[in-house]
Amino acid sequence: MKKYKIQDNPFVVPTADGKVIKEHFGLASDKNSEISIAHMKAPAGWSEPFQTPEFDEYTFIIRGKKQFIIENDIVVLEAGQSIKIERNTRVQYSNPFTEVCEYIAICTPAFSINSVHREG
Template sequence: MKKYRIQKNPFVVPTNDGKLIEEHFGLASILSELSIAHMVAPPNWSEPFQTPEFDEYTYIIKGKKQFNIDGEIIVLETGESIKIEKGARIRYSNPFNSPCEYLSICLPAFSMDKVNREE
């Protein structure tokens, strides 16, 4: 048995906000204790506040992304990364005029049951 897995067909998460989410490893694709997703947030995109029960690492491939973390506004640009610890109240957005392409890694793996999105 091989001790590796190659992902050639990531699971494309259905969205209704124009955001592209391609999960390479996680609970919806190749089962893993962490999740790795390639994402593209369109211009002027945002999602509700949430308080995840997992750590999330984000690496910006291209563009800019805004984070509201416990009331503090942080903007990351191409080549920058961040780790946000579980339990932080956060809102992700791209209030800019260009798409933002990034990688997201969650540990443990992303789950809608553990993201705790506000209505």
């Protein structure tokens, strides 16, 4: 039995907002509840409702910019920057800019629609 797994067929999460989500590891792709790792592309003008997740989320920006409203702070990250947002923190993610934002998101424990607690 091999002690590694190469993921070359990530689960493509269906979305209605133009965002592309390819989960390489996590609940949707391999039923792993400890961590989720996803490659994302958020189109220009994209945004999500505020949420208060039950997981820590790490984001690494590959290309473009992404805006975070974290409680009362507005933070903008650019390519090469990363952030950790602790669980149970109210946050909104968006791309109010003119180009696609490509990034990697890692959640511990794994992202779950039941533990993200989106508003509205």
